[in-house]
Amino acid sequence: MSRRILIAGASMGGLRAAERLRASGFMGEIVAVGDEIHMPYNRPPLSKEALAAEVTHEAVAFRLRPAVADVTWRLGVPIASADLDAGAVRLADGAELAYDGLVVATGMRPRRLPTPGPARGRHVVRTLDDARALRGDLGPGARVLVVGAGFIGCEVAATARLLGADVTVVAPEAVPMRRPLGDDLGAALQRRHERHGVRFLLGRTVSAFLGADRVAGAELSDGTRLDADVVVEAVGSASNTEWLDGNGLDLSDGVLCDNALRVEGRAGVVAVGDVARFPNPRYDGVARRVEHWSIPTDTAKRAAVTLLADLALGAADPAPFAPLPTFWSDQYDLRIQSFGAPALGADDIRVLDGDLDGEVVVGYHDGGALVGVVLIGLPSAVARYRAELMRAPAAA
Amino acid sequence: MKVVVDMDVCKDHGQCVFSAPEVFQINENGRLVYVAESDESLRDAVEEAADVCPLQAITIED
Incomplete structure (x- = not known):
């Protein structure tokens, strides 16, 4: 059957x-x-x-x-x-x-903010239809407020800047992409965003969106008010x-x-x-x-x-399933590549190669063992560090 | 087996190199180079490379 x-x-x-x-x-x-x-x-x-x-x-x-x-x-x-x-x-x-x-x-x-205020003009980016709707609102001179400073938020901020929008990022963390990159690399990436004209208002949250039938701005937890035509919620x-x-x-x-x-x-x-x-x-x-x-x-x-x-339709695979997680992020001309599990090595972060404001390899360690690597640029170093991660024994 | 990489789409991530090093390489300039006419025995490896390509730029044409 x-x-x-x-x-x-x-x-x-x-x-x-x-x-x-x-x-x-x-x-x-x-x-x-x-x-x-x-x-x-x-x-x-x-x-x-x-x-x-x-x-x-x-x-x-x-x-x-x-x-x-x-x-x-x-x-x-x-x-x-x-x-x-x-x-x-x-x-x-x-x-x-x-x-x-x-x-x-x-x-x-995507999680949505429970923040009060008008709903129109507020976007998320997960689906094709989400991106289409956001694209329609982005353009030269658009005032874009990105809520959330993770990878999605920072990628959208970079893309919106390339499209000529005026971009502000608001997030509760002290530095963008802090988890999993860590304070130093996050701060270095913030400086690069700032050089491209992105404004960061960190250590605060949005308490209300302002406007009548669509978003016209936001009030932040410290009382700051800012104008915005477009809001992107990138909050997990x-x-x-x-x-x-x-x-x-x-x-x-x-x-x-x-x-x-x-x-x-x-x-x-x-x-x-x-x-x-x-x-x-x-x-x-x-x-x-x-x-x-x-x-x-x-x-x-x-x-x-x-x-x-x-279902008795095949043989089981007895080998342990131990994938090496991988992702990348493009922001401006930066290629950020992550291998392994940087978040598990957040307490022991070391620059392994290059420098934080140029091309760099950052290693994340747990119990002294390398568990994750993040590279900015340095394509010729990828194979070596990836091989090291594949070889590394499980941390205790 | 004919391997095609859309080089307008490829951004030299190099993920394919880990799946099928016999077919894909990153050269000294950081650019992807590949063997278009590859041996049939490498089909599984090239399919794996196509799966893991972030830009989905790799196809097997026959």
Whole structure:
């Protein structure tokens, strides 16, 4: 009898899971359900080059390999609920879908500020439609207030400056990108942003947005008032797991998984991408979600194998799953690349090569062992430090 | 196997080099160079390289 695997989520992790299910010989039906109307696309450019140009699906869409041509895509409809004991989900349009295996790939959504004030003119950047809406409001002379000084906020700030906007960043931290880069590198990056004309108002939050029918400014926690035509809220993200409520799962921070990406205690259910909280034996074995670009692909590959083994359709992979997280950030002409887990080495940060205001390699250590590396430029050094991270024994 | 990298899109991240060093290299100027006609035995490695390319610039044409 033909079996059906349901993939909940039609972004990168869902696509990679479908590809790997087929590559591992699964011949049954694959149905992918996504709340966005778009076929899977690559999100990082949405705060970088795609935002600087015209934001189109074509520019960011993942190519569909022939092997996944027969996947059924149910797009534009969220999943309302799941009954894992029965093996079925209910979609928001009322349709019910039974499955033999389930891949949880519903990802994250941006947190919104609870701040009072008008809603129009306030943006987030997660989806293609978000980026399109923001792009429409950006332009020369636009007064842009970025709330949040993490990577997304700083990328949007840089892109908005390149488009000629007047940009202010407000955040509670003392330096941008403090987590995970640390104070010194964060401060060095702040100086570079300031040289490009970005203004930082740090150590404060927004207490109210001002304006009548759309945002015209903001009042900050220290009483400062500033004018703004556009607000970008880049204040972190929340897991899309509400549809799994009522199944007895630990959903306190994403979906708790074992090292093989099996949702804890549930054969035939796996999770992939940034919603999956899994232990990584490369580090301390504590289960964590990882919001790095490389993780959907790495987790999907392993989760597909685990799922097929649970369904008696393939062999399990006995090797520990120990991915090396990787992400990058482009800000102006700076290429920032991160390998490993800098956040786990935040108490012992050393400049390994170069200098903080030029090209630099920064190492993050735990118990004296290198656990993460961030490079600005220095492409010729990438291979060496990456190899060192791959070799490094797990910290105690 | 014909490997194509869209060099208008490529930004020399070099992630592909770790997946398929036989096919992709970063030269001394920091630019990506690659072997367009590569042996079929490297298909899995090149597919892996295509997966991990941040700009999704790599395709296998046959």
